Amino acid sequence: MSLVSPHDRVGPDDPRVLLSAEGLTRRFGGVRAVDDMRFSLCEGSITGLIGPNGAGKSTLFNLVTGVDRSSSGSVTLFGEDITKLRPYQRARKGMIRTFQLSREFGRLTVLENLMLAPQQQLGERLPAIFFQPGAVRRSDDAVYERALEVLQISRLEPLRDEYAANLSGGQKKLLELARTLMIECSIILLDEPGAGVNPALMQTLRDMIVELNRDHGKTFMIVEHDMDLIAALCDPVIVMTEGRHLMEGSFDEVRSDPRVIEAYLGGAA
Amino acid sequence: MTAYLVSMLTFTGFFMILALALNLQWGMTGMVNFGIAGFYALGAYTSGLLTAKLGWPVGLAMPTAVAAGFVAGGLIALLSLRLREDFFAIVTLGFGEIMRLIALNEDEITEGPRGLKIDARPFAGMFDRELYPIVYLILVASVVALAFIVVECIRRAPLGRTLRAIREDDVVAEVLGKNVLLHRVTVFAIGGAFMGAAGALYAHYVQNISPEVFMPMVAIFIWMSVIVGGAGNNWGLLIGAGIVMTILEGTRFIGDFVDILDAEKLSALRIILIGTLLIIILRVKQGGLLPEQRFTYKGSQESGRTETQTSNA
Structure with missing residues (x-):
């Protein structure tokens, strides 16, 4: 499905890496919401980002897109350090995101x-x-x-x-994704696109993601709790817990890893 | 009577310019400005002082007042980078009061509470006494028209769409690649320029300005005009400004008919009346008399019209 197999370990310097983070940390008072986090997003991939509630997934998105400022660490986009850029400057380089609670322009x-x-x-x-x-x-x-x-x-x-x-909650999610289609961008970060979306709309959403990836070469990073969606679309899958990078691999690898089971999937898998 | 009507219309014109500027800043872009009186004062004193103290010609002093409003607006908006919206609102309120207090206390320059006497007038000596107020009304009306055209063109352009997006959610606008700060600075500078223009026009009209004119109450009247007329709708606020001015001026004569009201009670009563009006209108029509219109584009379902009137969702 993706151009890069999860079995190739790619470093942040690999030319296939479009977006990466090193040592990214965000402290809120004494809490480290994101703690020395690293990841690499390869061109053409649909990368999943999973982890229990409070693992820091949305905060990570905020740091990467500039909505929030990191306490330390760096973010690199297309080989350029963008850590100090304002959100709109990052967006203009071709990275667009959606929000966990859909944020449409109501009026x-x-x-x-x-x-x-x-x-x-x-x-x-x-x-x-x-x-x-x-x-x-x-x-x-x-x-x-x-x-x-x-x-x-x-x-x-x-x-x-x-x-x-x-609009209904699901339609708003769809609108958010549709909005990214209007923009010349190469990276789309989706924060829980499936939350509160009914199964019929979910299929539309899923089709859109696949089509964008396959036919338009868009690279995705998806935070999602719906494991069906992750299993169907994402490779590799990155697991985050307590603000840290726990492991990454194919969905099957992740699912069977004891650390992940302990941290996240519990008995549910 | 005609003279009174002309004067009232002129004053309504000042209100309309201020209301149009506020609609650009708040109605369309969501930036709260409680410092309207400050920009108004800045324009009035800039033009007034330059002509009265430095002997500048009006034709140069008035544009300078506009420029002063433009610069002040832009600088204040820069603060919005680090401030949440509610704190920014308080900054604007502070700016308004600072302007008034400077005018009040720097009395070696501004003459303070004694009032600054301004002899210079635009088109002085070109028209006879009878005609002059009407010429001035035409001048004010032209500036109202200019402000209206500028604000309405922005509203209808893609820029207006982006400004409304910033009003709805500035964070999302920013991550979509909109330079929110630049748009906010622009909008506040343009609004400030028009408010400065209104101040300058006011100063050379009444020819005697003093700090008590620029109390925060002015800001409240302008807010009333915009809210009553319909935030986001430029036609509505023209009506709103007319209504607020009619009540302000119309109630002036109640004292002549009702003996128990002295001047002090009467001025309090006028404020009460305006407040009551605001409550009634917002109870009956939540979006104001003319609510913001929904934009539709060609081939839209409500075919034939480019904009359709809807009540607020």
Whole structure:
């Protein structure tokens, strides 16, 4: 499924690594939410990130995308140290994320939620609005056309003029994923895309991820508690516990590892 | 009577400019500004002092006031980088009070509570006394129109969409690659510039400004205008500003008919009336008289119209 087998141990210097972290630590008072964490995300992979509640998975996403500042350690994207960059600068390099509790723009319509996503639009520049109205309109028309395609792909077409706040939880998840389709990006970080999504929508979501990975070459990192989703999509799987990197491997390797069973899966597996 | 009406309309114009600026900052971008009176004062005193003390021509002093508002707005917005929204609101409130207290206490420059007398007027001597107030009203109306066009163009452009996204969730906007700080600084600077313009227009209209005019109450009247009219809707706030001004001015005459009200009671009563109005309107129409409109694009289900009116979700 992925270009890189989990059995190849790849270091952060490997050219196939798009995103990596070394020694990443985030302290909240005395608590180390993320503690000397490392990982490498290989081009074309769908990497799973699992671990018990409170293991620091979402905090790790926050550190990687710049929403939160790390206490120490570094993040490297496309071979460049991005530890000091602001979130929007990291996003513009081609790394997009979603949130655990979906965060849509409530009082924007579904269509607008999509249309605002493309980065550095001409019509976002003040002088262009007043001095190049024609060019702004043409550029926005192109964005509109693209949004229509994404509405089709994500099956959100019937809801296009609905306020995003009025969508169901699952539809919001879908919208968040659809929004990433509007953006020229190579890495998509998904924080629990399956949480609260009904089985039918879940299938749509899963199809979209596979299609994006296979046909569009997008690299994914997915935090998820739904082990079916992890088993079906992710290779390798990284296990985090107490803010640390516990192990990584294929889903089967992870599932049968006694440390993981102890830390996370318990008797449930 | 005509003279009174013209003067009232002129004052309404100042309110409209301030309300349009606030709508850009808060209604569209979600940045709370309680320091409106401060920007208003900054514009008024900049233009007033430059003409009265340094003898600058009005044509140069007024644009300088606009520039001062622009710079002050931009600098204050820079603070939003490290401040949560509610703390930022308090900073703006502080800015407003600082401006007023400077005007009050630096009386060697500003004349403090005695009031600054400003002789200079735009188009002075070009029109006769009868006509001048109307010319001034036209000048104010032009600035209202300019502010309206600028704010409305931004609202309709992709930039407006991005600003509303920042209003809804600035963190998500940022991780989507939007330079939130830059947008906030821009919006606050433009709003500050228009507020500065309103202050300068006010100063050369009344020709005597003193610090008590720039109490935080001004900010509250402008907030009322925007909320009553409908936050996010530029047409609505024009109506809102009209309503607030009508109540402020209209109630001035109640004292003539009701003997038991002295001036002090009356001024308190006016504030109560405006508060009551706000409560009633928000009970009846939650989004204000003209709520923010939902954007739809061509080929949308509600075909034929580019925007549809909806109540707030």
